[in-house]
Amino acid sequence: MTIGELLTELKDDFPAVTASKIRFLEEKGLITPQRTAAGYRKYTGADADRLRFILAIQRDEHKPLSVIKEYLDAIDRGEQPQPLSSGMSLGPKVVTEQLAHEIIGRIRPLTRAELQGITNASDELLEDLHNFSLLRMTDDQRYDEHAQRVVKAAVILASHGIDPRHLRSFKITADRELGLVERAVAPMAARKDAAARARVAETAREISEACLSIHAALVQGAISDYE
Known part of the structure; x- marks a missing residue:
């Protein structure tokens, strides 16, 4: 497939994906399309499945690309790393039929x-x-x-x-963390091209993941006192 045909293949599941986003993922080493003698990118069905997995993990699990790349690199080496999310795993450069159904099933908003x-x-x-x-x-x-x-x-x-009234602090904390993210990505966000938007989104995910890691470590460290 050409990159245009690949976008058509992905648009039903990921309508916001762009050619710049796919090239950005290639730049980060998550996908390596074939090249024609003239240097044009050519994508296979396995590339499309691999992209579905990457995009679904980004969207549903908010994992930074560095974490996703480590997982994919391990798969490509023939290893069997722990899945990045419950119920979602990737075989070597192939998404299983079951995973494809899971990804599609998680896209449609519910009544x-x-x-x-x-x-x-x-x-x-x-x-x-x-x-x-x-x-x-x-x-x-x-x-x-x-x-x-x-x-x-x-x-x-x-x-x-x-109950939910005890959870209001989570919303306050989330808003504060979002403020940190917005301030950090503000210089990049000033650019309006698609490649810049992809970098802003990935940087935001990376910062968010770091914030969540600190939160989890602090809570789990305190919980360990019960052991």
Whole structure:
């Protein structure tokens, strides 16, 4: 496939992906397309599957490219690293049929009824999550993959007696971390070309991942005192 044909192949699952984004991923060593004698890039079905995996992990798990590249490099060496997310793994340069279905299934925003069916969340829990600004809907009044993750986590916490009113601090912390990210990427964000946007998004993910790592380490370090 040409890069244009590759974009057509990916657009249903990842409508925001651009040629600049794909070239950026190549620049970072995550994908290596074949080249014609004239130097034009040619992509295979395996390249498309590999890109679906990369884009899905970025979107759903917010993993920085450095982490994804380490995983893919290990796969390419014939190793079997731990999956980057529960239920999602990549075979050597190939996405399994099961994974393809999982990726596609995670893209479509859900109605409220579908969300409750998947998460077993009660009407009261959803209303509380909305009231405390922990949950938001898309423009067409559906719930995206980020909202689904919030609800799934809230259901688990509720089973331990932790209800949404106790979670307001998470929203405050998230807003503060977003402020840190915005200030850090502001110089790059001034450029409006597609390649710059891809770099801004990746830098934002990297900073976000570092913030989450610190948060997790602090909490887990304190929890270790119970052992």
